[in-house]
Amino acid sequence: MNTSHASDGAADELLRALEAAGCRLTAERRAVAQLIASRDGAFDSADLLTDSRRRNLGVARATIFRTLDVLTSIGAVERLDLPSGEHSYVRCDTRAHHHHLVCTRCQRSVDLEQIGMMPIIAQIERETGYRVDGHRVELFGLCPACQAIEAGRSGEGAETG
Numbered sequence: 001m002n003t004s005h006a007s008d009g010a011a012d013e014l015l016r017a018l019e020a021a022g023c024r025l026t027a028e029r030r031a032v033a034q035l036i037a038s039r040d041g042a043f044d045s046a047d048l049l050t051d052s053r054r055r056n057l058g059v060a061r062a063t064i065f066r067t068l069d070v071l072t073s074i075g076a077v078e079r080l081d082l083p084s085g086e087h088s089y090v091r092c093d094t095r096a097h098h099h100h101l102v103c104t105r106c107q108r109s110v111d112l113e114q115i116g117m118m119p120i121i122a123q124i125e126r127e128t129g130y131r132v133d134g135h136r137v138e139l140f141g142l143c144p145a146c147q148a149i150e151a152g153r154s155g156e157g158a159e160t161g
């Protein structure tokens, strides 16, 4: 597995995670790991299918779904519930707690270690008597590049989107 692509380290990590979860590393699973590793930011199964076709990898849609499910269940990939009601995925190291800030237009993603949740959670614990053991907060919006594109467009007149 010592090839020269920049994304190979990430692909290796995904493969190790799959192996640790007891998955056999079939050629198709290796291909899916490679596709995920070469993605920048958030992606969905349709993106992976498109990438697979573009590269003539011939990975079945079902394999993409199953591999994403396994990777999600072992925490190597995190499933994001988008404001639109759709789902997307982001490659993720869940060993260190963090949050994602995702651009809803280009899907670039930034990891945020601290978003000031602890004082809010402490207050919620006081108010409810619950002991809060975890939380998931994802943030969505427009990245600077997409804001610039939108600003350019709004100069052109009425846009309904």
Ligand SMILES: [Zn+2]
Pocket (backbone or CB within 6 Å): 078, 090, 091, 092, 093, 094, 098, 099, 100, 111
């Ligand atoms: Zn992450």
Ligand SMILES: [Zn+2]
Pocket (backbone or CB within 6 Å): 097, 098, 099, 113, 115, 117, 135
């Ligand atoms: Zn947090």
Ligand SMILES: [Zn+2]
Pocket (backbone or CB within 6 Å): 103, 104, 105, 106, 107, 108, 142, 143, 144, 145, 146, 147
């Ligand atoms: Zn963007």
